[in-house]
Amino acid sequence: MTNSNAHSTKKPNLRVIPLGGLHEIGKNTCVFEYGDDLMLVDAGLAFPSDGMHGVNVVLPDTSYLRENQKRIRGMIVTHGHEDHIGGIPHHLKHFNIPIIYGPRLAMSMLRGKMEEAGVTDCTTIQTVGARDIVQVGQHFKVEFIRNTHSIADSFSLAITTPVGVVVFTGDFKFDHTPVDGETFDIQRMAHYGEQGVLCLFSDSTNAELPGFTPPxxxxxxxxxxxxxxxxxxxxxxxxxxxxxxxxxxxxxxxxxxxxxxxxxxxxxxxxx
Ligand SMILES: [Zn+2]
Structure with missing residues (x-):
């Protein structure tokens, strides 16, 4: 994705780098980069396939993050599934993530994993609620939009960057009768839609299959x-x-x- 004025104004480009999670179930990890700011969205693990003898978990290649860890301003977590938070305790042993924002359920699950891994003191965890907005670095403003998914307390994201708004759905399904009564905040999605969205990132298990997922x-x-x-x-x-x-x-x-x-x-x- 490039800013059309990038060359004339010498403004930095927005770069979005998925390190895992596309065309696979597992290790969802995405990097947003603008200027000197680097923000992570989720950091999951994958489970080994049949041929991976002796392997317990599969993590994405994070050498780019290790090399640029001074520019990592924080991480956003969308929900508590293992393929979105399972990598975090491993990563905290190798590079610095100053702060992690995420929903209450996911953050309490993450705390347990961090205690087990002995990395509790390596970062700050901040719990967020629906429609909360957090600032990450100088260039990213992230709003948490309630969505519906197979795990409770899950969010989509509206990420405001200097070149426009990116809507990042995270995993979701449209469930109009959610068990916990927390409905998808479609109104907020519509709000951003009306304002204009630079790019929509929408990827969820079976997203490419036609049809509708039952509630x-x-x-x-x-x-x-x-x-x-x-x-x-x-x-x-x-x-x-x-x-x-x-x-x-x-x-x-x-x-x-x-x-x-x-x-x-x-x-x-x-x-x-
Ligand atoms: Zn999920």
Missing amino acids: ERAVFPNLDRHIGAAEGRVILTTFASSTHRVAMILELAMKHGRKVGLLGRSMLNVIA
Whole structure:
């Protein structure tokens, strides 16, 4: 992306460098750069594929960030999925990120990961809410726009730069009946749309498939029926970060007079 006046006015260009996360599920990490300011959006990990024997996690190549770490002004986190925050504790051991802004759920999950990795003192964590605006460096102003996703407390971003506004959707689906009642702030998106957007970055799992993703609530009647009809124990599996799904299961357990036992390290970390 270039500023058309870049050569005549010698203004710096806005550079957007995805280090991972495009055309893959995992290691979402994006760099925004303008002048002397460098801002990161998310820093996830990927899980190894079948051929990667002995590999526990996969991280993007961050040599550019290590070389330019003096210019890193901060990081924005969109939501708490592992492929968006899982890389942060690793990166903090190798380069400096002065401040990390993100939603409450993601930041509390991140704190746990940072404690485990022994990097709690390496950065400052600041929790943000819907429509909060933060300044990162001199050149980036970021507004957090509530979106709907399979994890609660997820945001899209409107990033105001000296050359225009970039809308960065993060992972999302349009769920008009979200389990937690937090609807997509489409009005805010429309506001930026009317003002004019320099560039839209929109990438989410299965974004290239035609059709519509069913709302999370759609699984509720089926779960209700099966849990209601079951005579013995009911065993359910889901990603620990699928907080909406877990909330529905707890709601149904109450409805049907069931006791709930949680199994698994991530499940305990997120829910307990
Ligand atoms: Zn996600």
